[in-house]
Amino acid sequence: MKFPQGTSRIWLGFKPVIITTDSNVIQEILTSPACFDVADELSVPLKNTITGESLLIASNKDDKWKSQRKILSPGLSASMHPEFLTAFHTHLPNLMEVLDEKCKIGGEFNPDNLFGKFAMGVAFETILDFDVPVNFFQHDHALQYEMFVNGSNAAFQPAVQPKFQIPLMWRFFGYGAEFQKLFDFMEIYFPKMFLKEKMSEWKSYEENGALPKRMKYANLLYKKWTEAKLVTCQLSTILAAAVDSTDSVLCLALIHLAKFKEVQTKAYLEARRVIGQDYDNVLSITDIDKLKYIDMVIKESMRRITNTPVIARKVGKDLKLGNGLMIPKSTSVFIPLHLLHHNPEVFPNPDAFIPERFLPENVEKRHRYAYQPFSSGPRNCIGKKYAMIEVKFVLAKLLYKFEVTSSMENIDDLNFEYAPFAKIRGDFRIGLRERRHI
Ligand code: HEM
Numbered sequence: 001m002k003f004p005q006g007t008s009r010i011w012l013g014f015k016p017v018i019i020t021t022d023s024n025v026i027q028e029i030l031t032s033p034a035c036f037d038v039a040d041e042l043s044v045p046l047k048n049t050i051t052g053e054s055l056l057i058a059s060n061k062d063d064k065w066k067s068q069r070k071i072l073s074p075g076l077s078a079s080m081h082p083e084f085l086t087a088f089h090t091h092l093p094n095l096m097e098v099l100d101e102k103c104k105i106g107g108e109f110n111p112d113n114l115f116g117k118f119a120m121g122v123a124f125e126t127i128l129d130f131d132v133p134v135n136f137f138q139h140d141h142a143l144q145y146e147m148f149v150n151g152s153n154a155a156f157q158p159a160v161q162p163k164f165q166i167p168l169m170w171r172f173f174g175y176g177a178e179f180q181k182l183f184d185f186m187e188i189y190f191p192k193m194f195l196k197e198k199m200s201e202w203k204s205y206e207e208n209g210a211l212p213k214r215m216k217y218a219n220l221l222y223k224k225w226t227e228a229k230l231v232t233c234q235l236s237t238i239l240a241a242a243v244d245s246t247d248s249v250l251c252l253a254l255i256h257l258a259k260f261k262e263v264q265t266k267a268y269l270e271a272r273r274v275i276g277q278d279y280d281n282v283l284s285i286t287d288i289d290k291l292k293y294i295d296m297v298i299k300e301s302m303r304r305i306t307n308t309p310v311i312a313r314k315v316g317k318d319l320k321l322g323n324g325l326m327i328p329k330s331t332s333v334f335i336p337l338h339l340l341h342h343n344p345e346v347f348p349n350p351d352a353f354i355p356e357r358f359l360p361e362n363v364e365k366r367h368r369y370a371y372q373p374f375s376s377g378p379r380n381c382i383g384k385k386y387a388m389i390e391v392k393f394v395l396a397k398l399l400y401k402f403e404v405t406s407s408m409e410n411i412d413d414l415n416f417e418y419a420p421f422a423k424i425r426g427d428f429r430i431g432l433r434e435r436r437h438i
Pocket of ligand 1: 055056057069076238241242243245246249307308311312373374375376378379380381382383384386387388
């Protein structure tokens with residue numbers, strides 16, 4: 001496929017939109033205060049299903065999005081990372097128990113949703129501040145997990161497939177019923193009284209000046225928001241963003257590791273070095289930072305198959321770019337991340353899997369905006385660091401225990417479905433072999 005270089009204008013019906021893979025243009029758009037809003041093509045279809053009030057698609061009219069972001073950001077800040085890592089350790093045995101079982105049974109299996117269940121358990125503790133750990137691998141909770149992922153998948157369909165913007169079509173294909181499951185799930189965990197209690201509890205802490213220094217995401221919401229419905233929508237949105245993304249990135253990383261054996265060996269040796277003699281050793285944030293090769297593997301895997309295929313902004317006022325291009329007010333600008341990451345001039349032989357592309361000396365040679373899996377600028381992914389710590393931690397522990405295999409001939413034959421993160425469809429299977437440590 002020929003890479004469509006640069007910036008072009010196309011017509012979506014009667015509306016002109018800009019599509020760009022030019023790193024300079026991307027930088028200008030993502031950092032411009034005139035472009036804080038998500039493009040209508042992505043945000044409007046979601047308004048009826050996931051509220052337009054949630055951080056993910058909120059408009060910045062009257063500084064609305066900006067003030068939400070300011071309130072919620074501390075819930076995922078670096079000062080919280082050690083606590084998050086503790087929760088990752090708490091939940092790891094739930095995941096490993098299932099993987100041990102799969103390994104014993106032998107053969108291959110589809111890992112889809114296994115990491116999602118882990119991520120959901122962790123998110124309950126780190127984001128929602130649940131006191132008692134919930135294990136989403138256990139039967140009843142696993143069913144509830146399915147309710148949630150099916151519901152959020154249905155919610156994102158109108159943004160992924162225009163035909164589902166027609167409510168009748170969306171309902172006809174069963175998405176209305178699936179979407180209801182998202183609310184059923186939230187009803188299980190956040191019955192109205194519980195939410196109201198929590199909200200008044202945290203508001204009273206604020207009034208009495210008794211707020212802790214560090215607060216989890218949900219508590220930041222309880223303390224500031226006044227409507228239970230909005231809190232529920234914010235919480236379901238952040239859960240969807242945190243769970244599906246992690247599942248997708250880990251599945252993609254594993255399939256690459258299974259196919260590229262030398263890379264897997266290097267990654268495993270690094271995991272051994274950092275974890276040490278005992279698999280159960282507790283890792284610190286400094287240890288996670290030492291997983292440099294695994295970090296590059298994840299980045300290359302997200303480059304080769306980018307799990308958020310496109311981001312888009314609405315230009316809030318006439319904007320003259322550095323290259324002289326004039327973009328009129330209200331134009332949508334699309335940034336196709338997968339194509340951006342396959343530009344052969346920036347990533348030679350783009351279909352090859354080469355983690356060394358992310359060695360610091362190679363990164364330095366590229367434009368900072370040539371690689372954007374988490375986006376950049378003020379509206380970038382708020383959970384970027386959280387996600388990278390989680391994914392690196394899981395991969396290191398998994399590779400320490402297991403060798404990952406796959407009999408798939410060609411991973412490029414895999415099909416994907418986006419809602420909004422890439423889910424591998426079709427015959428996606430991996431196998432696990434226990435490693436013998438000497
Ligand atoms: C590897 C996993 C992840 C990837 C690849 C990813 C990617 C992205 C991307 C591309 C955006 C869009 C930014 C834009 O429009 O410019 C985004 C936004 C967002 N992400 Fe993530 N994400 C991941 C994990 C997470 C996690 C773990 C959380 C929460 C803990 C999270 C929460 C959010 C939120 C709330 C937004 C909206 C931010 C805003 O509009 O202000 N994401 N993410």
